[in-house]
Amino acid sequence: MAVFSAVVEVRLRPGIADPQGATIERALPALGFSGVTGVRAGKSFRFAVQARDAAEARATATALCDRLLANPVIEDSLVTILTED
Amino acid sequence: MAVFSAVVEVRLRPGIADPQGATIERALPALGFSGVTGVRAGKSFRFAVQARDAAEARATATALCDRLLANPVIEDSLVTILTED
Numbered sequence: 291m292a293v294f295s296a297v298v299e300v301r302l303r304p305g306i307a308d309p310q311g312a313t314i315e316r317a318l319p320a321l322g323f324s325g326v327t328g329v330r331a332g333k334s335f336r337f338a339v340q341a342r343d344a345a346e347a348r349a350t351a352t353a354l355c356d357r358l359l360a361n362p363v364i365e366d367s368l369v370t371i372l373t374e375d
Numbered sequence: 376m377a378v379f380s381a382v383v384e385v386r387l388r389p390g391i392a393d394p395q396g397a398t399i400e401r402a403l404p405a406l407g408f409s410g411v412t413g414v415r416a417g418k419s420f421r422f423a424v425q426a427r428d429a430a431e432a433r434a435t436a437t438a439l440c441d442r443l444l445a446n447p448v449i450e451d452s453l454v455t456i457l458t459e460d
């Protein structure tokens with residue numbers, strides 16, 4: 291068994307209202323930022339997964355997303371398996 | 376000017392207590408997940424940046440992190456510039 295590092299990004303599906311992102315975007319001109327648009331806020335998670343290979347680590351991380359970290363009705367999740375420690 | 380996609384991951388610095396991550400980790404055995412450890416929760420942001428080149432887009436995104444998205448006392452940020460649209 292090896293230990294893999296997983297990074298999960300959970301983001302709202304396109305079309306789902308994102309008040310946090312909209313609020314950030316509204317604040318930008320007052321801070322002197324121009325040319326930044328389409329701000330979307332989401333969550334990120336990092337954890338270590340014990341698995342036989344990267345495919346098994348990905349399967350565990352994806353199941354974890356679907357069961358606990360993301361709400362699949364309104365959120366997408368993007369799983370990245372980084373390295374074998 | 377081109378438009379670049381930026382992804383920012385804001386995470387707690389190592390050593391800073393992460394109650395959200397700890398709570399997720401405690402819930403895992405009851406959901407049937409074993410071998411998942413070191414859960415850390417963070418935030419992710421995606422936005423489009425108008426800039427002359429990728430270096431300028433990265434500079435804008437990094438400044439935005441330091442001024443608005445992250446609290447540099449307790450948080451690290453990781454900026455990725457994805458593509459030229």
